[in-house]
Amino acid sequence: MKKLPPQLALFLAFASNASAQIPLSLPLTPAQVTCEEKQAGRLIHRFAAGYNGSALFLWRTAAEGGAYSGLLTSNHLYFDPSTVVDIRMRDEHQLAFDLLLRSEGDFLNPSRPVLPRATLVRRDAATNLDTPPSFNGLLRFSVDLAPEVPNPGFPTNPLRISTRRDGGEAKADGGGRGLVVDDLLTPCHGLITDFDRRVFLILARTVRPTACLADPVGSPGCLSDRFKTVIYRGVEPLTYRVDVFLYSAHCNDDGTCTYGEARIPILFRLVTDAAGRWVGGHMAALPFCDTGGQLDCIEPLNPGISVYVLPPLRPGVETQGEATFLRAARLNIDFIGSEYNVLEADVNWADLLRDTAWNGGLVP
Secondary structure (H helix, E strand, C coil): CCCCCCCHHHHHHHHCCCCCHHHHHHHHCHHHHHHHHHHHHHHHHEEECCCCCCCEEECCCCCCEEEEEEEECCEEEECCCCCCCCCCCECCCCCEEEEEEEECCCCCCCCCCCEEEEEEECCCCCCCCCCCCCCCCCCEEEEEECCCCCCCCCCEEEEEECCCCCCCCEEEEEEHHHHHHHCCCCCCCCCCCHHHHHHHHHHHHHEEECCCCCCCCCCHHHHHEEEEEEEEEEECCCCCEEEEEEEEEEECEEEEEEEEEEEEEEEEEEEECCCCEEEEEEEEEEECCCCCCCCCEECCCCCCCCEEEEECCCCCCCCCHHHHHHEEEEEEECCCCCHHHHHHCCCCCCCCCCCCCCHHCCCC
16 A cells, blocks of 8 residues: 555544544645745845834735735833832733735836735724823834845834824835745645734743843843744644844944844644643644754844743733732743753643633633
């Protein structure tokens, strides 16, 4: 009897599960995942938030490609300064958005070359409008459509939106050759399910990187650290990649500026019940890179960050304290060989998502 290819055998085994006539999540090949890792990395490189301490999340929503959703948060995780003992706190504001990429755009000027087009739109129902969360001011970010983007913090062909209520920065539309240069219009695969889309959204609302709550001690400049993250499918069904990029720009007195970013990839595995509710899971940081230019590994040798998985909160209204942090799953990624490293952890999704509409009010 002819042996089935591994991907097809895995799919048939998953699809035959009596608890699910339609698979929640489909298997992918390593080549498909690597393709999306590279493509998502090229796209997120073009983003930069004008808010110190922020965390931006981006994920693909259309199987045919070209459509993304995202979330920019103030990512305010800190130790309560009013207490003698270390009491962790979290509050944040959010800017939700959609990004649509098209191969051609029509413009008012008929003599203008037809270029690939991008449309960036704020989703007001999921955004804290006109509420400066701190001295940093309103949440805002840009996407650079230029052919080359050496420093996304200083874009040359940007789309920009913010949390301004007057609508002045609620949407942006433009064309740019960068979408073709970086091959951002062709999807790496079309195997995205409705369940996957829900996973992407929940991960964006619950996963929070921070340097301020890292062990052994958060750096004094941690409040200015900025993160951007891409979320996409892994090889096996119910596995997901969350690639966190720590990025920064520095300008010298002579006006010259440098930019750097480094990838910290994390693999999530979900466990569901017969109804598709999340009952548990696991997360693990991928190994540190051996050499430069590698994929599927932690690029910085000393990230000095923690990554928490916390219950979702109502941004701009709720605050989470130490009791919530004790329920959280947490990684601590210090440096290679550090005694403080915690590179994998179980995730009690049933508890983290209890009393939410996303998981049917499931309580352990």
